[in-house]
């Protein structure tokens with residue numbers, strides 16, 4: 001469980017909501033203020049969340065993050081906690097109440113233990129990605145009812161609690177083909193946020209843009225096709241969260257060296273569960289399995305339908321035959337092992353697992 005400092009909610013006053021009394025000097029003054037705000041440097045704060053307003057007011061706050069593995073092993077949680085602690089030392093407790101594989105049924109069942117027990121002031125929620133797993137046969141309506149139930153129970157405990165919903169990153173290949181209705185589940189989060197007038201933090205467009213414009217970097221940030229690793233959080237998720245939460249942009253999330261996703265991937269990759277080290281054979285087998293899961297028709301390559309991302313297919317398809325082979329697929333993961341295995345002895349040991357930060361950067365072809 002992660003504990004750090006953090007804070008939260010807000011409402012933006014827009015010009016369209018102001019009373020338009022033409023020539024009213026106060027209105028003109030308001031316009032001038034808005035223009036001045038717009039001209040402030042980037043380090044200035046954006047419109048703030050309740051969390052940030054309360055922290056600014058010197059109040060203690062508790063932020064709980066609730067959701068799937070995208071939160072449970074999301075390096076962004078520790079990065080945001082790090083920034084909160086930099087900006088509001090000792091004032092905000094961040095608790096990661098998420099769990100790998102969790103869907104909103106789990107969320108309903110675990111709400112007392114993972115959220116309410118901590119008496120949060122702000123809760124970030126995301127379950128769409130796992131409610132959308134096709135083989136679970138969950139309807140969007142069922143997921144919506146679960147989400148509303150979770151929200152209502154949080155509000156029953158504390159009517160002032162700030163709820164923020166999140167739409168997460170873009171899965172590709174087998175993690176996308178196994179979620180045929182993901183768009184509808186994500187849209188439900190956007191709809192519920194709108195209906196309840198809650199803030200929605202939507203990471204999807206940023207990931208989509210990266211996938212289109214720099215697919216190899218996208219693959220580096222999501223080596224297993226769905227879980228953003230530390231660099232992905234640092235470059236895509238956390239900057240967006242800082243802006244959306246209304247935190248000052250002068251923080252240093254990179255001071256967080258947590259690599260929960262890589263640690264998790266290296267942990268589950270081990271074939272001999274008694275051996276704490278991850279060998280090169282473990283590592284290669286793990287990625288081969290991931291590739292084979294994406295190769296739905298088992299013809300030894302990943303085609304456009306199986307990839308669900310034309311830009312990535314094109315970027316990985318080195319021999320330009322229109323499909324991605326295992327060798328082409330591993331262009332990103334291979335060099336990363338070498339970066340992690342500092343002493344180059346063919347396995348990543350316990351000590352090396354604490355030194356992963358910053359060692360898996362940009363895509364490099366082996």
Ligand SMILES: [Ca+2]
Nearest residue numbers: 295299301302
């Ligand atoms: Ca295939």
Ligand SMILES: [Ca+2]
Nearest residue numbers: 317321323324
């Ligand atoms: Ca190819």
Ligand SMILES: [Ca+2]
Nearest residue numbers: 341345347348
């Ligand atoms: Ca080693």
